[in-house]
């Protein structure tokens with residue numbers, strides 16, 4: 001017999017496949033309303049891709065906000081010091097984070113505040129925390 005993965009009841013007739021977050025569940029007709037019904041494999045792939053993109057952009061928006069709220073005042077100096085300590089030239093670090101050197105120079109001069117994405121990359125490469 002086929003069991004519903006939500007309520008555990010036996011599924012009579014065709015099972016429904018639904019998506020909740022990124023997991024696919026085999027459910028009975030009455031539980032299908034808890035998620036998005038998967039019509040076919042292509043639709044499922046599309047749904048998965050969409051939910052991934054959404055959560056990533058949400059993450060970056062959140063990081064941007066955190067940076068604006070909690071950025072240390074001398075972030076440029078901190079980045080520069082950490083970069084020099086790591087023995088990296090501006091051009092080296094720029095290459096490592098896949099950004100232009102001119103962007104990095106502006107960040108170090110505190111002419112611009114880096115986006116959450118750029119900030120994450122800098123933090124990862126230099127192993128520093130710039131937030132309070």
Ligand SMILES: [Zn+2]
Pocket residue numbers: 004005006007008009027028029030031
């Ligand atoms: Zn059910």
